[in-house]
Amino acid sequence: MSGKSVVLVTRKLPNAVEDRLHRDYEPRLNPDDRLYSSDELIALSEGADAIMPCHTEKFSAEVVARLPDSIKAIANFSVGVDHVDLQAAAKRGIIVTNTPDVLSDATAEIAILCMLGAARRAGEGERLVRGAGWKDWSPAFMVGIQVTGKRVGIVGMGRVGQIVARRMRGFDMEVHYHNRRRIDPTLEQGAIFHESLEEMLPLCEVLSLNCPATPETTGLLNAARIALLPDGAIVINTARGALVDDDALIAALKSGKLHSAGLDVYNNEPAIDPRYRELDNTFLLPHVGSATRETRDAMGYRALDNLDAIFAGREPGDRVA
Ligand code: 8YV
Numbered sequence: 001m002s003g004k005s006v007v008l009v010t011r012k013l014p015n016a017v018e019d020r021l022h023r024d025y026e027p028r029l030n031p032d033d034r035l036y037s038s039d040e041l042i043a044l045s046e047g048a049d050a051i052m053p054c055h056t057e058k059f060s061a062e063v064v065a066r067l068p069d070s071i072k073a074i075a076n077f078s079v080g081v082d083h084v085d086l087q088a089a090a091k092r093g094i095i096v097t098n099t100p101d102v103l104s105d106a107t108a109e110i111a112i113l114c115m116l117g118a119a120r121r122a123g124e125g126e127r128l129v130r131g132a133g134w135k136d137w138s139p140a141f142m143v144g145i146q147v148t149g150k151r152v153g154i155v156g157m158g159r160v161g162q163i164v165a166r167r168m169r170g171f172d173m174e175v176h177y178h179n180r181r182r183i184d185p186t187l188e189q190g191a192i193f194h195e196s197l198e199e200m201l202p203l204c205e206v207l208s209l210n211c212p213a214t215p216e217t218t219g220l221l222n223a224a225r226i227a228l229l230p231d232g233a234i235v236i237n238t239a240r241g242a243l244v245d246d247d248a249l250i251a252a253l254k255s256g257k258l259h260s261a262g263l264d265v266y267n268n269e270p271a272i273d274p275r276y277r278e279l280d281n282t283f284l285l286p287h288v289g290s291a292t293r294e295t296r297d298a299m300g301y302r303a304l305d306n307l308d309a310i311f312a313g314r315e316p317g318d319r320v321a
Contacts, residue, residue, distance in 0.1 A: 002026050005049040005311050010036055010057050013077065014293070017300025021052075024308070038063045045071055050310070052076075052303055055083045064088035073310045075303045079103055079290075082213040082240060086321035096321035097306035101159055102298035107238055107289035108163035111208055114236040114262025115152075115168075117283030119206075120144040121260070124280050145234065145259055148172050153204035155197065155220070156211025156239065157183050164208055165189040176200050179211075201228035206236065213240035223248035232259045238289050241266035246273045253279050264289050 004026045012033035013021070021027040028044060030036070035056055036044065041063065045051060050073040053059070059074065064085055073095040074084060081098050089096045117123060121144045128134045128142075149172045154161045157179040165175045166189045175191035178200045182193045194200035197220075201207070207229060211217050221235065222245040229235075235258060237244060246267055252258040260281040266272040269287055276282050290299060306316035 005307075006047060007075075007307065008041075008045050008048040008051045010041065010051065010053040011077070013052075013300050014297050016297050017304065020301070020304055024304070042066045042068075049073075050075055050307055052307070053083075054078055055080055057083065059084040059089070061085040061088035064092060064094065067092070067094070073097070073307065073316075075307045075310070075316075077299050077303050080212060080240060081320050082242065084321075090321045094321075095310055095316065095319060097303065097310075097316045097318045098320050099299045099302040099306075100318055102302050103290035103295050104159040104163050106292045106295040107160045108167055109292075110264050110285065110289045111160070111164045111210070111236055111238045112167050114238060114264055114283060114285065115147060115206055115208070115234065116262075117285075118234050118236060118260035118262035118281070119147045121281075121283075123283040145232070147206060147234075150174075150205040151176065151203050152206040152208060153177065153194075153200045154191065154208045154210055155179075155243075156209065157188070157191065157193075158210065158212075160238070161208075161210035162187055162189055164210055165191045168206075168208075173206070176203055197225065198228060201225055202230060204229055204233055206234045209235075209237040209239045209243050211239055211243065213242040218242045219245045221245060221249065223251070226252045226257065229258070231257060234259050234261065236262040238264045241269060241272075246275075250275045250279070253281055 007025045008028045011030055018029060041057055046068050047070055049070060051071060052075050055078040071094055075097045079098050079100050084096055086096055121142055125142055151174045152168050154165055154177040157177040168175055169189060176194055177191045178194045178197045220243045226248055253261055262283040264285040265287050276284060306318050309316040
């Protein structure tokens with residue numbers, strides 16, 4: 001017994017983060033980076049003081065109820081916490097934290113990549129060159145849409161949304177946003193607030209989803225709202241798949257109502273709706289919003305800062321339950 005708190009770490013983390021875990025805690029690591037089942041999660045938590053999971057582990061009310069009494073905290077290696085039933089955790093007195101701020105720049109970069117990839121047909125072009133299918137050039141070849149100077153609507157003007165707005169202004173785009181409430185004008189990056197999503201949608205030549213997945217936002221982008229977008233709009237989603245009604249988005253991509261979609265997140269990842277793969281006008285990434293060396297280290301440190309506070313009897317900086 002080291003006297004150190006025991007932390008179950010569910011996935012392989014950056015070396016520097018695991019080094020700090022070894023220094024300050026008794027970590028139970030997952031060097032093979034295998035996805036644990038709920039039963040395994042519960043069994044491996046036996047005798048541990050805290051869990052450091054990713055969004056890949058689902059803490060439903062049932063799983064939270066079955067966690068051993070020794071678990072005091074779930075310190076997520078993620079900003080999104082839709083994989084944790086926060087009410088169930090609060091009911092058991094389990095503290096839950098996340099990792100905001102440190103992944104906003106990286107995720108905004110991926111939003112821009114999704115926008116450009118979808119607008120300029122980057123996936124299609126890459127497949128063509130890689131598959132030795134590129135045979136000719138003509139003025140009509142691989143023509144996409146220019147985003148410079150276009151109007152973009154951002155749904156969710158939190159940390160990521162604000163950086164996306166700033167980056168898009170770099171493309172001379174006119175930025176609009178919808179949020180539960182107007183944010184401080186000094187943070188708006190010149191974007192125009194719309195209290196009503198329905199009023200904003202007809203303006204959005206590009207629509208970027210940047211809000212968390214909650215019961216209120218689940219299925220937010222449905223057929224009725226897609227119908228309000230201008231014909232030939234581009235949809236990008238770097239937030240959560242749950243925001244999208246897949247049937248509606250796929251129908252609009254097939255019919256030509258939408259020009260294209262750039263997606264980094266999906267319902268039921270990684271077993272995504274296979275119809276997305278069959279469409280040429282989708283630019284698809286495998287949930288890599290925060291996947292930079294800098295950001296993944298910073299996420300680990302941020303989760304550890306939260307654990308350090310909890311075990312020192314202080315309030316953690318990023319408590320969400
Ligand atoms: C992370 C994310 O990579 O932090 C989030 O909410 O969606 C991602 O960018 C992932 O969640 C790590 O657990």
